[in-house]
Amino acid sequence: MLRLSKLTDYAVVVLVRLSRGDGVQTSPRISAATGIPEPTVAKVLKALASGGLVASQRGAHGGYRLMRPLAAVPIADVIAAIDGPIALTACVEGAAGGCDVEGICPMRGRWDPVNDAIQQALTNITLADMQEASIPRAFRTPVRAPISVAE
Amino acid sequence: MLRLSKLTDYAVVVLVRLSRGDGVQTSPRISAATGIPEPTVAKVLKALASGGLVASQRGAHGGYRLMRPLAAVPIADVIAAIDGPIALTACVEGAAGGCDVEGICPMRGRWDPVNDAIQQALTNITLADMQEASIPRAFRTPVRAPISVAE
DNA sequence: GCCAATCAGGACCCAATCAGTCCTGTTAAA
DNA sequence: TTTAACAGGACTGATTGGGTCCTGATTGGC
Numbered sequence: 001m002l003r004l005s006k007l008t009d010y011a012v013v014v015l016v017r018l019s020r021g022d023g024v025q026t027s028p029r030i031s032a033a034t035g036i037p038e039p040t041v042a043k044v045l046k047a048l049a050s051g052g053l054v055a056s057q058r059g060a061h062g063g064y065r066l067m068r069p070l071a072a073v074p075i076a077d078v079i080a081a082i083d084g085p086i087a088l089t090a091c092v093e094g095a096a097g098g099c100d101v102e103g104i105c106p107m108r109g110r111w112d113p114v115n116d117a118i119q120q121a122l123t124n125i126t127l128a129d130m131q132e133a134s135i136p137r138a139f140r141t142p143v144r145a146p147i148s149v150a151e
Numbered sequence: 152m153l154r155l156s157k158l159t160d161y162a163v164v165v166l167v168r169l170s171r172g173d174g175v176q177t178s179p180r181i182s183a184a185t186g187i188p189e190p191t192v193a194k195v196l197k198a199l200a201s202g203g204l205v206a207s208q209r210g211a212h213g214g215y216r217l218m219r220p221l222a223a224v225p226i227a228d229v230i231a232a233i234d235g236p237i238a239l240t241a242c243v244e245g246a247a248g249g250c251d252v253e254g255i256c257p258m259r260g261r262w263d264p265v266n267d268a269i270q271q272a273l274t275n276i277t278l279a280d281m282q283e284a285s286i287p288r289a290f291r292t293p294v295r296a297p298i299s300v301a302e
Numbered sequence: 303g304c305c306a307a308t309c310a311g312g313a314c315c316c317a318a319t320c321a322g323t324c325c326t327g328t329t330a331a332a
Numbered sequence: 333t334t335t336a337a338c339a340g341g342a343c344t345g346a347t348t349g350g351g352t353c354c355t356g357a358t359t360g361g362c
Contacts, residue, residue, distance in 0.1 A: 002153065002230065002237050002269070003348090004262075006321065012261070026337065039323050046339070059330025060336040075265055079153065086153050110163070110281050111155075114226055117272035118153070125268060130261050154319095157350065177308070190352050197310065210359020211307045303362100310357070319348075328339070 008082045010036055011044050015078065016131055018054065019070050024063030044082070051081025070131060076122035086119055159233045161187055162195050166229065167282050169205065170221050175214030195233070202232025221282060227273035237270055 013034050018025060027045055031038035045064050048054045053073060054064045079086055164185050169176060178196055182189035196215050199205045204224060205215045230237055 002155065002234065004153065009262075028337090037322075040321075042338080043322080049338085056338060057330090058328075058336095058338045060334095061331065062329080062337045064338090083153065111160075113280055114273065114276055117276060118269055121268035121272045122265065125265055129264055179308095188351075191350080193309080194351080200309085207309060208359085209307095209309045209357075211305095212360060213308045213358085215309090305360105305362080307360085308358080310355100312353105312355085314353080315351090317348105317350085319346105321346085322344090324341105324343080326339100326341085329337085330335100331337100332333100332335085 005083050007044055008079055011048060011078050011082050014044050015127055018066045024057050024065045026063040047082050053081055071126050071128035073127045074123045075125045156234050158195055159230055162199060162229050162233050165195050166278055169217045175208050175216045177214040198233050204232055222277050222279035224278045225274045226276045238266060
């Protein structure tokens with residue numbers, strides 16, 4: 001099913017939320033605004049910080065802020081930050097490790113064109129695109145968006 | 152990581168194998184030729200038959216054969232046959248069921264452009280493309296290709 | 303008409319993965 | 333010094349998927 005991790009979905013919500021307001025925002029505050037449980041918000045933000053998508057400020061009055069505007073964040077970056085590098089199969093070029101029959105595996109490299117195509121597709125879509133895409137009535141209004149994720 | 156199911160990888164191997172030779176081929180024979188365990192080959196073939204990618208013939212001297220040449224089989228069809236419809240998130244248009252907050256979920260429809268992009272990317276790549284892509288030395292020769300899949 | 307080979311369609315089990323939580327540091331402002 | 337906040341793990345329960353097996357249904361040969 002080409003499943004996307006649920007945390008990635010959360011990450012989009014969190015990033016969109018971060019894009020409103022100027023200063024840093026704490027994870028409890030984002031949790032309250034989005035309805036996502038606080039520990040999960042914290043986990044997502046840490047991953048996003050590692051990926052360079054948000055900047056963190058520690059200590060009292062700390063928090064997180066966006067490093068780039070939404071339009072400059074391809075969804076591929078978000079996925080990479082949360083789920084690791086985009087690779088359909090483990091033996092794809094760039095994936096860590098090596099399969100047990102590496103070197104004799106006829107599948108080696110076979111999925112590369114597919115990966116490249118997907119990578120490119122995901123790079124061409126930014127968070128701004130997703131933010132604007134077909135949001136149902138009454139949800140253009142900010143600030144108090146409830147739970148987000150499906151399933 | 153956008154993980155692709157291992158069975159889909161098997162399916163590509165099986166389909167490529169089926170493309171060699173004219174008559175029907177039995178699953179034990181394909182298993183022997185590819186190194187994939189027979190029950191798994193059977194499972195993959197059943198799914199491919201349900202998806203209309205291969206035709207089956209029951210009874211003695213039965214087996215499977217390709218319905219179309221490899222160049223006419225987009226990889227999207229294979230994925231759909233094995234893993235079900237291509238949908239990144241559960242609440243994507245076309246996915247079964249409905250999430251618990253359906254109707255108020257601001258994420259609803261948001262992933263659609265991403266899904267469409269991926270769908271299109273996968274539709275533009277056929278099995279023939281994958282077959283030709285960077286196969287290492289000595290594996291253009293048919294018949295006795297060993298295990299395929301990565302881990 | 304019977305038998306053997308083969309596909310059809312499930313049920314089932316085990317391992318791996320992931321979402322989600324929690325705990326213990328470390329940093330920085332008041 | 334205290335407190336608010338992030339950093340970076342470890343841990344657990346549930347879900348998923350790979351893989352196997354079993355019981356039919358179908359077809360060709362003897």
